[in-house]
Amino acid sequence: MVEFYPSRSAVPLELWRSLIQQARESVDILVYAGLFLPELHDITRLGDRARQGCRIRALLADPNGAGVRRRGEEEGFGIGLAHRVLLSLRYYEPILAIPGVELRLHDTTLYASIFRADETMLVNTHVYGSTAAHNPVLQLRRVPGGRVVDHYITSFDRVWNQAKPTTNIDAVIAAFDGR
Secondary structure (H helix, E strand, O other), X not given: XXXXXXXXXXXXXXXXXXXXXXXXXXXXEEOOOOOHHHHHOOOHHHHHHHHOOOEEEEEXXXXXXXXXXXXXXXXXXXXXXXHHHHHHHHHHHHHOOOOOEEEEEEOOOOOEEEEEEOOEEEEEEOOOOOOHHHOOEEEEEOOOOOOHHHHHHHHHHHHHHHOEEOOXXXXXXXXXXXX
């Protein structure tokens, strides 16, 4: 573990930016909405990374899924969380046609949001009844013989493998039923 932050807002803005700017091999994002990321950082920079050969994998919650409805209720946001997902999807839309950028929708219960750039990872833990923004963030770095980063990567891959590939944001928004 490199650093512990008591909340997501305690993570330095420059750290979020540098993870994307310095990534050479891969960027992985696993969130429900993760709306803060495109609000902090121009998502087109992810497209720039992909054009330079970096693999970009983003997993956002299916706004019609049971997982996002349940999490919205638990956080006290209700349908607001699904709306945040839809807005976040719009931010990602301009980079979806770039080779190397993949976006999938998941319907999973997340115990942590994962942000990985090469060998560095930020893990935003989830606490029942509390929004991700108010929960601790662990900054991790992969080290030879270490297991923690690989453990989170395995979790990411499990969600990735069951998620639905998405390139048509208009169709996702049109399918949103707002239950």
